[in-house]
Amino acid sequence: MNSLTFKRHLKESFKSLKRNGWMTAAAISAVAVTLLLVGVLLAILLNINKVASDIENDVQVRVLINRGTTKKQQQQLRQELSSLSDVKSIRYSSKKQELKNVIGSYGKEFKLFSGDDNPLNDVYVVKTKQPKQTVKVAEKAEHMKYVYTAKYGGASAKKLFHVVDSVRTWGTAIGLLLLFVAVFLISNTIRITILSRKNEIAIMRLVGATNGFIRWPFILEGAWTGLFGAILPIVIIDFGYVWLYRVLMASLASTGYQLLTPATFLLQIDLLLILIGIIIGALGSAVSMRRFLKI
Amino acid sequence: MIEFKHVFKKYTNDIEAASDFSIKIDQGEFVYVVGPSGAGKSTFIKMMYREEKPTSGQIKINEFELDKIKGHEIPYLRRELGIVFQDFKLLPKMTVFENVAYALQVIEKQPTEIQQRVKRVLDLVGLADKADAFPNQLSGGEQQRIAIARAIANQPGIVIADEPTGNLDPDTAGGIMDILEEINQQGTTVVMATHNSGIVNQRKHRVIEIEDGHIIRDQRKGGFSKNE
């Protein structure tokens, strides 16, 4: 195909969109509704996943050091902890600091434990490379010298891992299902617009058009339908997300958890919607036409 | 050149619409195909542009041997034929101009040349002023003239027409015949199926008569029926 013919196909595809008036409008609307659904659910799923990961990554091992351990011995313990392959970072928190945290969260009454009466331990706060490794690391730390005890959040952490896992599995499943539904709905919409033009295709064949020549304007038309169908969902999702982000982040601020930041996240989801629209639109056209192009 | 050698066509419902057709039509001839409704005229014509495939036998259209032709070659066969259908078969969402131009776009002609040629054939069929109309805004006779314009736009050696005057009043039909005879004068082969006895008897050309799937007459300057 030369560039002249390609230009002709481009022009033809736009003309055809225009002349198929309500059919085009119906197809673009159907694509828009589908993509809006996909976009909204995707935004929800990805954010749930993000928060779940945040919570999960918050899990850490608290290694309580025996009271009366010297600085040198503490250093030794630190070395031993950091030699564990799963350990990512170790932060030291003295018993004074620990007491401050307690006072901060539970109240001034605890002030009377200040000084030599402080009943708390010095602590190594250990983060692991993978959240799930906390269980193993806590177990190992438990048996080390100078360690009073090692805690990883116990049963609640285990439960959390379970929840996060099922959120991921279900999220992926729903996401895939959604994509499948989108493919089905969009290509079906396009199929209907092409079915109605069966006669036109037959005539084109009779006047000597090759299959490629017939196919291209339809494929481009399908791609435009997908592209134009993506515009409204993108606008709605972009504005909606920015607004929701502001509202939700205000109440999430105290927890330290974050939603996905609009700037990058929206760019990704916009691109994804455009791609889904264009690719499914074009492929939908190509596939729907196949049987009319058989000899 | 069109050549049929022992061509048979049996439809899936066991109707034999062509039984041992052997015929040769030379370049530049004007041929009527006549016979009652259901005789097999359309089948005969459809086999020429491969809308129907013979059950057996050989068909040759110019250099194309239709028993050996591959699917992807069929568009190229059709470009050597100008086909005029009884029901016009214009593209409904294209203007008159675009309909005629389509036949030239498929052979990737330059836009400026397309412009000129479309104008010339629309002039020839007398519809230059309707270039921007859509088919449904035209009368039947006008639509058929557009269909002829499209068929001859890329100057095919052969024009095939299946009852091109079938739905038209006598005056309009006469106008269509004028155009077909004019392009025949210029050397184009014209094969035309018709059941219009007036036309066949007035404008004498070769007549091939089909009845019940058999060629029963092939006569130079013949009439609509045997003794006319």
Ligand SMILES: Nc1ncnc2c1ncn2[C@@H]1O[C@H](COP(=O)(O)OP(=O)(O)O)[C@@H](O)[C@H]1O
């Ligand atoms: N696609 C088809 N399937 C089955 N029978 C057909 C088909 N087309 C035509 N016929 C039959 O073949 C015979 C010849 O038809 P046709 O060639 O259309 O005749 P004509 O054009 O002379 O009226 C008729 O009996 C018709 O019913």
Ligand SMILES: [Mg+2]
């Ligand atoms: Mg017929």
